[in-house]
Amino acid sequence: MIMEKKDRKEFNRRNFLKIVGVGSVTSATTLIGCKPDNRVSVEGGSIGEVPTDRMTYRTNPNTGDVVSLLGYGCMRLPLRQKTDGSGEEVDQETVNELVDYAIEHGVNYFDTAPIYVRGWSEAATGIALKRHPRESFFVATKSSRSNTLESGIAMYHKSMQDLQVDYLDYYLLHSIGSSIEDFHKRFIDNKLLDFLLKEREVGRIRNLGWSFHGIVDVFDYVLAMDVQWDFCQIQLNYQDWKYATGRNVNAEYLYGELVKRNVPAIIMEPLLGGRLARVPQQALNMMNEIHLEDSAAKWAFRYAGTPEHVLTVLSGMVYMEHLQENIRTYSPLEPLNEQEYETLEQVTEILVNSDYIQCTECQYCMPCPYGLDIPGVFAHYNRCVSAGKMLKSSNDENYKNARRDFLVGYDRSIPKLRQADHCIECNECLSRCPQQIRIPEEMSRVDQYAEQLKQRLEF
Ligand code: SF4
Ligand code: SF4
Structure with a gap:
C-alpha cells in the first residue's frame, strides 16, 4: 500500500529521531x-x-x-x-x-x-x-x-x-x-x-x-x-x-x-x-x-x-x-525535538523547490583562469533568492526596488571584471565542483538575468 504523505512524513521524522538518538x-x-x-x-x-x-x-x-x-x-x-x-x-x-x-x-x-x-x-x-x-x-x-x-x-x-x-x-x-x-x-x-x-x-x-x-x-x-x-x-x-x-x-x-x-x-x-x-x-x-x-x-x-x-x-x-x-x-x-524536526522538514520542502544555485562556496572551482569570482557570483544570486527579491516578470509589483537591489548589490560585491558576463565557457571549472553545478550554464543564467535588468527588457 502506498504510504500517505502525512504518514510518510511521520515515518521520516520517527526514523530520523531513531537514527540520531534524540533523548539519549x-x-x-x-x-x-x-x-x-x-x-x-x-x-x-x-x-x-x-x-x-x-x-x-x-x-x-x-x-x-x-x-x-x-x-x-x-x-x-x-x-x-x-x-x-x-x-x-x-x-x-x-x-x-x-x-x-x-x-x-x-x-x-x-x-x-x-x-x-x-x-x-x-x-x-x-x-x-x-x-x-x-x-x-x-x-x-x-x-x-x-x-x-x-x-x-x-x-x-x-x-x-x-x-x-x-x-x-x-x-x-x-x-x-x-x-x-x-x-x-x-x-x-x-x-x-x-x-x-x-x-x-x-x-x-x-x-x-x-x-x-x-x-x-x-x-x-x-x-x-x-x-x-x-x-x-x-x-x-x-x-x-x-x-x-x-x-x-x-x-x-x-x-x-x-x-x-x-x-x-x-x-x-x-x-x-x-x-x-x-x-x-x-x-x-x-x-x-x-x-x-x-x-x-x-x-x-x-x-x-x-x-x-x-x-x-x-x-x-x-x-x-x-x-x-x-x-x-x-x-x-x-x-x-520532534516539533522542531517537523518544522525543518517543511523548511526543506521550501528550499528544494526554490530557485537556488546549489553552491556551497567551497572554492574548489577556483581560481577561474579568466578571473571570475564563481562562488561570489552565485552567493549574490542566492542572497537575492533568499530575500525574495528575484523577479519573475518585469510586471512584478516590486520591479523597481528588486532591480536596483540586484544590480547595485552585484556591483558592490563583485568587481565588474569578475562578473558572470566574463565567463567564456572554457569548462575548466566543471570537474572541480563537488556539487556538480553546471557552472558555465549557471553563469549564463545569472548574466542573462542581470542583462535583462540592466537593459530594462521585458521578461
Ligand atoms: S567556464 Fe567560465 S567560470 Fe568556469 S573556468 Fe571557464 S571562464 Fe571560468
Ligand atoms: S566548486 Fe561548486 S560549490 Fe564549490 S564554490 Fe565552486 S561552484 Fe560553488
Missing part, C-alpha cells in the same frame, strides 16, 4: 557556572551571553578524545590588503584573536588543509595555536591532491612544519569520492596509506580518517576496507539529509553507515555554504513561530549537532559575531 544524547556537558562576558547582536540572531564553560563535548570512542561539538574550520580566514599594495595576506592578528576567543570559550578542535586559503591556512593556524599549550587543542589536517608517495610524504611533513607540531591529532585522506580508481591512485597503489598507517602506529597521527564528497560506491568501498578508520568527515545538514544534490550522497545514508560501524562523524557544511543561514522569509517565519529570536543558522547548527555519533561540527568563522553565536548555540546544545 551522550554529550559530556560541563554545567558549572557561567561567565557572561559579551552581549552581541547577530544578523537574525538573539542577543545573549557567550558562556565560557558550558560547551557540549563528545567523546571519541577510539582515543577517548573529548572534543568540543563546535569545531573551528580554517578553510576561510580573515584577509587584509598588504601594506605595500601587492595583494592580500592573512590578517594574522585577527586570526589569533579568533582562535584565542574560541579556546577560551571551550572550542578545542581546529581543522585545516594544505590547500585552504590559497595555501596559507596551515601556517596561520599554526601561528595562532602555537601560543596555546599543545594539549589544549586537537588539530586536523589533510592529504590533498597528491598522487605520488614522495609528494604525499612531503605534504605531510610540510603540514607538521607549518602547523608547528610534532604530531597530528586527526589526519584525513582529503575529499575522496570521485571514483574507486582515483582513490587507489592517490592512496593505495603509491603506498601512501601504508605510510600513514605506520605513522599512526608510532603515534605521530593519533586518528586517521577521510573526508567524503562523491559517489556512494567509493564511500562503501573505503568504509568496508580492512582498515580501522578512526573517524569520517561527511556533509550533513537538514537539506542534505534526504535531498543531497550534485556529487553528494544523502547524509541519512552516510551517517547511518558510520553508526553501524561505530565510526564517529565529523560534520562539514552544516549551513550548506551559508544557504541555511539565509533561508527565504517564508521559511524563517515558520522557525520564528517556534523560537522568535533564534536565527536560521542556530537551527541548522542544532540539527547538525543533535545526532549522538557526531563528534564535532565544523564551521568556518571569519567574523567574531559568528563565532560567538555558534559558541552560544552549543553551550550547551539543546537537541532538536
Whole structure:
C-alpha cells in the first residue's frame, strides 16, 4: 500500500529521531557556572551571553578524545590588503584573536588543509595555536591532491612544519569520492596509506580518517576496507539529509553507515555554504513561530549537532559575531525535538523547490583562469533568492526596488571584471565542483538575468 504523505512524513521524522538518538544524547556537558562576558547582536540572531564553560563535548570512542561539538574550520580566514599594495595576506592578528576567543570559550578542535586559503591556512593556524599549550587543542589536517608517495610524504611533513607540531591529532585522506580508481591512485597503489598507517602506529597521527564528497560506491568501498578508520568527515545538514544534490550522497545514508560501524562523524557544511543561514522569509517565519529570536543558522547548527555519533561540527568563522553565536548555540546544545524536526522538514520542502544555485562556496572551482569570482557570483544570486527579491516578470509589483537591489548589490560585491558576463565557457571549472553545478550554464543564467535588468527588457 502506498504510504500517505502525512504518514510518510511521520515515518521520516520517527526514523530520523531513531537514527540520531534524540533523548539519549551522550554529550559530556560541563554545567558549572557561567561567565557572561559579551552581549552581541547577530544578523537574525538573539542577543545573549557567550558562556565560557558550558560547551557540549563528545567523546571519541577510539582515543577517548573529548572534543568540543563546535569545531573551528580554517578553510576561510580573515584577509587584509598588504601594506605595500601587492595583494592580500592573512590578517594574522585577527586570526589569533579568533582562535584565542574560541579556546577560551571551550572550542578545542581546529581543522585545516594544505590547500585552504590559497595555501596559507596551515601556517596561520599554526601561528595562532602555537601560543596555546599543545594539549589544549586537537588539530586536523589533510592529504590533498597528491598522487605520488614522495609528494604525499612531503605534504605531510610540510603540514607538521607549518602547523608547528610534532604530531597530528586527526589526519584525513582529503575529499575522496570521485571514483574507486582515483582513490587507489592517490592512496593505495603509491603506498601512501601504508605510510600513514605506520605513522599512526608510532603515534605521530593519533586518528586517521577521510573526508567524503562523491559517489556512494567509493564511500562503501573505503568504509568496508580492512582498515580501522578512526573517524569520517561527511556533509550533513537538514537539506542534505534526504535531498543531497550534485556529487553528494544523502547524509541519512552516510551517517547511518558510520553508526553501524561505530565510526564517529565529523560534520562539514552544516549551513550548506551559508544557504541555511539565509533561508527565504517564508521559511524563517515558520522557525520564528517556534523560537522568535533564534536565527536560521542556530537551527541548522542544532540539527547538525543533535545526532549522538557526531563528534564535532565544523564551521568556518571569519567574523567574531559568528563565532560567538555558534559558541552560544552549543553551550550547551539543546537537541532538536520532534516539533522542531517537523518544522525543518517543511523548511526543506521550501528550499528544494526554490530557485537556488546549489553552491556551497567551497572554492574548489577556483581560481577561474579568466578571473571570475564563481562562488561570489552565485552567493549574490542566492542572497537575492533568499530575500525574495528575484523577479519573475518585469510586471512584478516590486520591479523597481528588486532591480536596483540586484544590480547595485552585484556591483558592490563583485568587481565588474569578475562578473558572470566574463565567463567564456572554457569548462575548466566543471570537474572541480563537488556539487556538480553546471557552472558555465549557471553563469549564463545569472548574466542573462542581470542583462535583462540592466537593459530594462521585458521578461
Ligand atoms: S567556464 Fe567560465 S567560470 Fe568556469 S573556468 Fe571557464 S571562464 Fe571560468
Ligand atoms: S561552484 Fe561548486 S566548486 Fe565552486 S564554490 Fe560553488 S560549490 Fe564549490
